[in-house]
Amino acid sequence: MGITNSSANELVSQLYVHHHSWIFNFLRRKLGCTHEAADLTQDTFIKVMLKDNLKEVVEPRAYITHIAHGVMVNHVRRKEIEKAYLECIKHQPESEYYSPEAKAIVLETLFQVDEMLDGLSAKVKKAFLLSQLEGLSHSEIAHEMKVTVSSVRKYIAKALLHTLKKRD
Amino acid sequence: MADKSDHMADAVAWYVKLTSEDVSSADKQAWAIWVNQSKQNAIAWEEIKSTLSKFQSIPSDIGMSVLGRGTNKVDLNRRATLKHIALFAAIACPTGLLLKDNFLSSFYYDYSTKVGERTQVMLSDGTTLALNTNSAVTVNLTSTKRVIKLHQGEMMITTGHAIGLDSPLSIETADGNVVPMGTRFNVRKFSEFTRVSLYEGKLKVTPKHNDIQHYMKANEEVDMYTLDVVPNITDQKISDAWLTGYLEVNNLSLKLFIEELARYRPGLLVCHPDVHNIKISGAYSIDDIDASLNLLSQTFPIRVQRATRFLTMVLPAT
Numbered sequence: 001m002g003i004t005n006s007s008a009n010e011l012v013s014q015l016y017v018h019h020h021s022w023i024f025n026f027l028r029r030k031l032g033c034t035h036e037a038a039d040l041t042q043d044t045f046i047k048v049m050l051k052d053n054l055k056e057v058v059e060p061r062a063y064i065t066h067i068a069h070g071v072m073v074n075h076v077r078r079k080e081i082e083k084a085y086l087e088c089i090k091h092q093p094e095s096e097y098y099s100p101e102a103k104a105i106v107l108e109t110l111f112q113v114d115e116m117l118d119g120l121s122a123k124v125k126k127a128f129l130l131s132q133l134e135g136l137s138h139s140e141i142a143h144e145m146k147v148t149v150s151s152v153r154k155y156i157a158k159a160l161l162h163t164l165k166k167r168d
Numbered sequence: 169m170a171d172k173s174d175h176m177a178d179a180v181a182w183y184v185k186l187t188s189e190d191v192s193s194a195d196k197q198a199w200a201i202w203v204n205q206s207k208q209n210a211i212a213w214e215e216i217k218s219t220l221s222k223f224q225s226i227p228s229d230i231g232m233s234v235l236g237r238g239t240n241k242v243d244l245n246r247r248a249t250l251k252h253i254a255l256f257a258a259i260a261c262p263t264g265l266l267l268k269d270n271f272l273s274s275f276y277y278d279y280s281t282k283v284g285e286r287t288q289v290m291l292s293d294g295t296t297l298a299l300n301t302n303s304a305v306t307v308n309l310t311s312t313k314r315v316i317k318l319h320q321g322e323m324m325i326t327t328g329h330a331i332g333l334d335s336p337l338s339i340e341t342a343d344g345n346v347v348p349m350g351t352r353f354n355v356r357k358f359s360e361f362t363r364v365s366l367y368e369g370k371l372k373v374t375p376k377h378n379d380i381q382h383y384m385k386a387n388e389e390v391d392m393y394t395l396d397v398v399p400n401i402t403d404q405k406i407s408d409a410w411l412t413g414y415l416e417v418n419n420l421s422l423k424l425f426i427e428e429l430a431r432y433r434p435g436l437l438v439c440h441p442d443v444h445n446i447k448i449s450g451a452y453s454i455d456d457i458d459a460s461l462n463l464l465s466q467t468f469p470i471r472v473q474r475a476t477r478f479l480t481m482v483l484p485a486t
Contacts, residue, residue, distance in 0.1 A: 046473070046481070050440075084234040105434070106226065110234055113222055117235060126236060132223035133231040137189050153184050160180045163219055165173075 012049045019064050020045070026065070030072060040075055044068045081110050116163040127152050128159035172208065179212035277319065280304040283434045284455075286410070291316075294328025295337065300356075300410050301432045301454070311335055322356035324411060327369075343392045344375040354406055358391075365389045365406045373397050414451040415460075422446040422468070426482055433457045439482045443470050 303321020351369025409416035
């Protein structure tokens with residue numbers, strides 16, 4: 001076991017040495033920011049390092065690009081959510097959500113939930129959000145969205161199943 | 169055997185039915201039968217609850233505009249999400265399914281703590297109750313019985329000289345109950361069992377689904393499952409040091425040590441497999457996890473990396 005572990009470490013450092021600079025440049029080009037690119041390069045390698053089947057990777061360059069791309073997409077989405085969030089609380093300067101802790105926790109939850117909802121159609125998403133966030137009943141949602149109650153139930157079931165599958 | 173996704177689909181159908189305006193009490197009974205029918209059904213239901221609990225911690229106005237971006241916005245009267253909380257409270261309690269969710273705690277439990285919090289209360293009968301991180305209890309004191317129920321987490325109980333009430337005291341968890349006879353003891357709910365650690369006096373322990381009674385003596389520690397009571401076979405006894413803000417361990421692997429520390433802090437704290445087996449002894453602060461991690465990194469060949477605000481990793485030193 002010691003041998004496999006140290007050779008895994010060896011592998012990670014080799015990957016790092018060979019791929020660090022082009023990944024960094026790739027991310028800097030995409031993001032236009034040296035600082036963010038450096039952070040995301042770091043995140044990319046942490047992800048690579050935590051994989052246990054690293055040895056089976058045949059095309060390291062493609063593999064790392066794939067991971068870096070995922071890290072970047074997440075980052076962009078996170079920024080988008082943060083922007084929408086700040087926009088939202090801008091008009092409530094007294095809001096308790098201004099504290100850094102509350103902001104961090106709410107943002108993280110928003111991010112996770114947004115990812116869980118990703119891929120749903122606008123109608124399904126809306127019906128689900130109205131039920132979960134506004135606490136509206138099925139018929140209230142039906143009224144709001146001008147659809148039948150049985151459609152609302154289908155939408156909610158669909159959304160819930162989708163989020164459950166995303167968790168796995 | 170049915171596929172996992174079948175249980176999920178069934179659970180979703182039940183959820184939709186139970187949240188309908190026209191849900192009948194026959195539906196609720198049928199649901200209760202379904203959820204108790206198999207472990208898979210119960211698990212599927214738990215997953216729905218934990219998934220939906222995420223939404224409940226989101227302020228609705230913020231959630232609607234941030235998550236609903238792209239869907240056309242409507243002007244809505246603000247409404248509380250209390251309807252759903254009421255739903256889970258109403259159907260979850262009688263069947264013994266527990267609410268594990270922090271957000272609901274303040275509505276549902278008599279005393280509760282958030283992750284990283286600790287609190288101590290004296291009940292009207294003179295019993296002292298200390299709650300560790302992320303714990304929840306309900307208390308019911310009457311002239312015929314006194315029941316303290318631990319729904320999640322960990323508590324230390326010191327029984328007092330019963331003031332006013334001399335009815336029998338019983339401590340309950342999902343796994344069974346404990347009857348103290350003038351004692352000081354710790355009760356911690358793990359997912360599969362309840363660990364009872366007795367420091368002084370005597371205790372009678374009865375698992376939920378078995379008539380056996382186990383009597384404990386001082387310094388004994390047992391794991392109570394719903395069907396049986398067995399001695400704790402690990403060499404780690406629960407220390408009461410948490411009461412004063414410390415995690416006290418003796419020769420514990422770093423893997424388990426980090427899992428313990430992680431109980432006290434929101435977000436993820438993970439340990440790299442290469443350093444799992446480092447043995448840790450001593451007392452570490454649970455009120456200042458960063459200080460404890462720093463101390464570790466000075467003593468052992470590890471380094472601590474904060475990947476994001478929510479993910480901290482304990483890695484081999486370079």
